[in-house]
Amino acid sequence: MTIPFFPPDLFEDDRQVLLDLVHAIGTAPEQRFLLGEHTARFEEALRASLGAADVVACSSGTSALTLVLHALGIGPGDEVVVPAYGCAPLANTVAGLRATPVFADIDPWTMVADPDEVERAISDRTRAVMPAHMFSVMADMPRMREIARRHGVRLVEDSAVAQGGVLDGRPAGTWGEAGVFSFVQVKTFGTAGEGGAVVTMDPELGRAVRSLRNHGQSERFVYPRTGYNSRFDEVLAAFQLHRLPGLPARLERRARIADYYTERFTPLRERGVLPPPPGRNGRCYYVYSLLAEERDELKRYLADRGVESHVYYPLPLPRQSAFTRFAPAGRGWPHAESAARRQLAIPVHPRLTDAQVEHIADTVCAYAHSKERNS
């Protein structure tokens, strides 16, 4: 029996609710499938739980980033500093607005953008910095805020993977002028389809994003600006509202599994397997990511013993063919390169049983000990 990386039974407890919602919304007299009362209630529940000025639900985390960057006026000729290691939307959304992503190297342990590198990447064309939380660790948002303020640039927080994370008492998503969430199935608040949200502390920005997500509309069929179709689905809004009260318990389960892994793996540091830093402050546990000197060997070892693992980002962003045109010749991102060679994510989802968690931890430890004997 293989322990899957993603839970196959993620919505098992809620399946009937989802089917009932499809039926109820599908047969309701108003026939409202997008941006209706469920979306409004969902946005308000998230807004209140975060203490934000506004939350705008939209069609994906990627779209949320585009809406924010567009609302901030980012466009041709502008530069946005993004991490050199991370998901494609970090660079795609900037490039999609005909602006230039400028890649900053990462911290070699936590794999989030290194604030010193972000600052070094700022030029007189920089309009925004866009750090992203990665895997289990939130970016150093206090430093990012300070850097953005000192250089007079906008701060966008890519918190797509970090919903539920808290740093210094402040929730992920509320550190920048705007943050985003992704509701893709595998995220901490994943759903049964696509979705995302913009979180903002700035009501004006919230209004602009709200208009942009629906073609730039200000009122029905009136368009003061060009926009996008990034509307949110009513069935998913109602489903997410139903699942919201269970989120803290699911996050706690992830955090406990991660605490246990980190406790077991910290002694492996000298044996070529490095876990994330311990503690709960600024942690998010979207996935639990190891750095292994012989990453592919560890992956095979785990697979042979029934543990699925994933390599996230085998290439740094500036090395992807799509983005090499934004990679100045001679510029290197050594920590991003190193992470791309060594990163391996193991299952941390809340549906894991204690026995599965123990098997995964035992297997990683056995691998590290076997290495010691062989060397």
Ligand SMILES: Cc1ncc(COP(=O)(O)O)c(C=O)c1O
């Ligand atoms: C850091 C980060 N930002 C943005 C996104 C985009 O979210 P979505 O898949 O909902 O478009 C992702 C998705 O994987 C992500 O990991």
